[in-house]
Amino acid sequence: MSIRELVILGTASAVPTRHRNQNGYLLRWDGEGLLFDPGEGTQRQMARAGLSAHDVTFLCVTHFHGDHCLGVPGVVQRIARDGVRHEVRAVFPAAGEEYWRRLRHASAFKDTGVITEWPLSGEEATVPAGELTLTARPLSHPVPSYGYRLAEPDSRRMIPAELERLGVRGPEIARLQREGSVRAGGRTVTLAEVSAPRPGQKAAFIMDTRLCDNVFALAEGADLLIIESTFLTPEAALAEDYGHLTAAQAGRVAAEAGARTLVLTHFSERYGDEDEPRFLAEAAAAFQGEIVFARDLLRVPVPKRRP
Structure with a gap:
């Protein structure tokens, strides 16, 4: 069965709290499982969420501050220990490759050969993901950091009433989709006459950054926008100094980018669950769509396709 959902494994920023694990987000997208920013304790959070190493096909690190990567050794060793056979693509900023090496081989264990490395550099990088496209762009943070955008290709949806009106039925529908046109009712029927554009779904993952052009580029048209609101x-002045966003800025990004569901996460330890209404109110001042205040082990579905 096709599953498209975000499983939130941790929501704290630099310091975990009694109720918040450090970062960790598994985006399940049909047959892919993209694990973003596994912080300390991610392996245990995956067990609590009913997930396994076999669910991971991508291991994506935005940058090498500890709350975004200290869970890498446990996840890697679990992939090896559990005998994962499929390829797991490790994606990370090339400027932090030294840290990746340390994390990848942090202790003695029987290694695995399924992990392939995809260091990121430049203003835009893409990583193959089957029919999907994983794009990364640099962000504005004190250390090299990248945000991610996952997109499926645009397609077309068939319009049953038009197919019937023009006499295209049965196997001819599949042929029309393959070849772009068929003969029916004494004339040539084109795909454009009996179908409408169907935009591919998109998700964006944006962690530690100030506002910058690439934040908006990554978030553009996202069905699901996961973004820090530390x-x-x-x-706000502290956020700017440390290279972070406020909830109000996250709401602005979602609104200007035309996102559909906004997930606020990566909260400073100075805030408790009682501050949830303040985060939601700040974001909602700019963004009128659905807003989710992230909590550990919460599952957030990717919104259904636009009509």
């Missing part, structure tokens, strides 16, 4: 507006 601080509230009273700490």
Whole structure:
């Protein structure tokens, strides 16, 4: 069965709390499982969420601050220990490759050969993901950091009433989809006459960054936007100094980019669950769509396709 959902494994920023594990997000997209920014404790959070190493096909690190990568050794060793046979693509900033090597081989264990490395550099990088496209762009943070965008190709949806009106039925429908045109009712029927564009679904994952052009480029038209909101507006100057966003800025990004569902996460330890209404209110001042205040082990479905 096709599953498209975000499983949130951790929502804390630099310091975990009693109720928040450090970062960790598994985006399940049909047969792919993209594990973003596994922080400390991710392996245990995966077990609590009913996930296994076999669910992971991509291991994506935005940058090498500890709350975004200290779970890498456990995840890698679990992939080896559990005998995962499929390829797992490890994607990370090339500028932090030294840190990747340390994490990848942090302790003695029986290694695995299924992990392939995809270091990122430049203004835009793409990683093959089957029929999907995983794009990365650099962000504005004190250390090299990349955000990610997952997109499926655009396609077309058939319009049953038009197929019937023009007499295209049965196997001819599949042929029309393959070849772009068929003969029916004494004339040539083209695909454009009996179908409409269907935009591919998109998800964006944006962690530690100030506002910059690439934040908006990654978020453009996202059905699901997972974005850091480390601080509230009273700490906006602190956010700018440390290279982070506020909830209000996250809401602005979602609104200007035309996102559909906004997931706020990566909260400073200074805030508790009682501050949830403040985060939601700040984001909602700019963004009128669905807003999710992330909690550990919450599952967020990718919104259904646009009509």
